[in-house]
Amino acid sequence: MVVVGGRMTGSAVAASLATRGVAVTVVDAPDPLGDATAASYGWINSHKKHPESYHVLNSAGLEHFHGVLAGVPGVFRATGHVEIAGTDEHVASFEQRSRRLQGLGYGVDEHEPADLARLVPGLAVRARLVRGFPREGIAAPDRLVAHFTATAVAAGARTVGARVDRVHRDGVVLTDGTTIAADAVVVCAGVATGAVTATAGLEVPTVAAETGNVVMGYMATTAPTPAAVDRIVTTDGLNLRPEPGGGMRLQALGLDGDCDPDRAPFDVPAHVTDAFSERLAEVLPAAAGTPLQVRIGRRVIPGDGFPAVGPVDDDARIWTLVTHSGVTLGPWLAERLAEEMLGAPPDPRLAGYSPRRFRASTGEAPAAPRAPGDQ
Ligand SMILES: Cc1cc2nc3c(=O)[nH]c(=O)nc-3n(C[C@H](O)[C@H](O)[C@H](O)COP(=O)(O)OP(=O)(O)OC[C@H]3O[C@@H](n4cnc5c(N)ncnc54)[C@H](O)[C@@H]3O)c2cc1C
Incomplete structure (x- = not known):
């Protein structure tokens, strides 16, 4: 079988197929402009996932990290997540979100604002509502890709x-005219998935990148600092999480409105870099002045916002795994896809997530993530 794309989803699919005895060829054209994995925040969660069937998928993805992937050194840290709401708007939405998650049986720790100094020392934010999510954690996306690629090759x-x-x-044709024959092709080409499947006359739409839309997002990485947080921290205006090596990754969703695909990946306006530095100094004063680099990322958003996993054509020769939240979901979905490709009935939790649904309608593209808890 041929897998098109070798990053988060493609490498996971390749490993899931190869370890089941399938002869796999992974074809990946490195492309920093189309590499969602490199720009990922790597937050493993099922935090704000609607409807419930989508929450079920993300929870399964999260538990896959605690189970199968927990034994792989360096790819996942179950740090937990603390979210702190200070503004009226954030408090209102967060109260509602926490209650929903509690109702779904998702681990939610209730804290008093006074607990914050103990939970995340050094944080200088207005804390009116503080909740912890102890099952959540962080993955190192590039290490995961290296792990899955090595597993597949082995x-x-x-x-x-x-x-x-x-x-x-019957396979794929490369741009130099080389053909690679295959019994099945799996398209895991991220933002290019729509274009690649279209070459076979099939439709798996992904939302096109436009300045400030749902696809676009900034991601900052800081230099190592002793002030780095030790868990995922979401505040009104800045998200922080530790990075292997002693730095942090930062997101400030409120800044993403002018994120321009034509400037990807590193031509970031100076005012954006300055705003990240200012917010960091405000939220975590001991980290003030820590050098940081901001990158422009493109999310992989299927046309209606939801994963598309399974066969695309009628004969089940062309398959896809394309999804947002692909770090949380990719490894678990890859296992389900491989089982189905080898003859198992589709996992019932994936009902409604078939790529064939796009034949009927492309659905509505989701709104851009701008509020705390979004991703
Ligand atoms: C800013 C941002 C924050 C995110 N935060 C999170 C998060 O906190 N948690 C989470 O779970 N997810 C998060 N995500 C989403 C997650 O990172 C992606 O869903 C995931 O990385 C997608 O992986 P992928 O392999 O499908 O796509 P990609 O990483 O884009 O890889 C696709 C690969 O296919 C290759 N390719 C494309 N076309 C061809 C072709 N014709 N031939 C050969 N190769 C081709 C590309 O060059 C690329 O190497 C975030 C994404 C972004 C951008």
């Missing part, structure tokens, strides 16, 4: 650094 997979020009029911 099980006999071949990797090819090349661009696929088109896919068809």
Whole structure:
């Protein structure tokens, strides 16, 4: 089988197939403009996932990290997550969200604002509502890709650094004209998934990148600092989480409104970098002045915002795994996809997430993530 794309979803699919005895070729054209994995916040969660069937998928993804992936060194840390609401708007939405998660049986710790100094020392934010989410954690996306790629190769997979020009029911054709025959093709090409499946006359739409839309997001990485937080922290205006090596990754969703795809990945306006630095100094004063680099990322958002996992064509020769929250979901979905490709009935939790649904309608693209708890 051929897997198109070798980053978060493609490497996971390759590992899931190869370890089940399938001969796999992974074809990946490195492309910093289309590499969602490199820009990911890597927050493993099922935090604000509607409807409930989507929450079920993300919870399964989260538990997969606590189970199967817990034994893989360096890819996941169950740090927990603390969210602190200070503004009226944040308090109102967060109260509602926490209650829903409690009702769903998701671990929610209720804290007093006075607990914050103990939970996250050094934080200087207005705390009116503080909740902890102890099951959540962080993944190192590049390490996960390295792990899955090594697992696939150890099980006999071949990797090819090349661009696929088109896919068809019997394999793929590369841009240099080389053909690779296959019994099935799995398209895991991130934002290019729609374009790649379209070469076979199939439709798996992904939302196109436009300045400030749901696709676009900034991600900052700081230099190592002794002031780094030790868990995921969400505040009114800045999200922080530790990075392997002693730095942090930061998100400030409120800044994403002018995030321009034509400037990806590193041509970030100076006012954005300055705003990240200012917010960091405000929220975590001991980290003031820590150098940081901001990157422009493109989220992979299927046309209606939800994962598309399974066969695309009628004969089940062309498959896809394309999703947002692909770090949380990719490893678990890859296992389910591999089972189905090898003849198992589709996992009932994936009912409604077939790529074939796009034949009927492209659905409505979701709103851009701008509020705390979004991703
Ligand atoms: C700002 C931001 C924050 C995020 N935060 C989180 C988070 O906290 N938690 C979470 O779970 N998820 C998060 N995500 C989402 C997650 O990172 C993505 O869903 C996931 O990385 C997608 O992986 P992918 O392999 O499908 O796509 P990609 O990483 O984009 O990889 C696709 C690969 O396919 C290759 N390719 C494309 N076309 C071709 C072709 N024709 N031939 C060969 N190769 C091709 C590309 O070059 C690329 O290497 C975030 C994403 C962004 C951008």
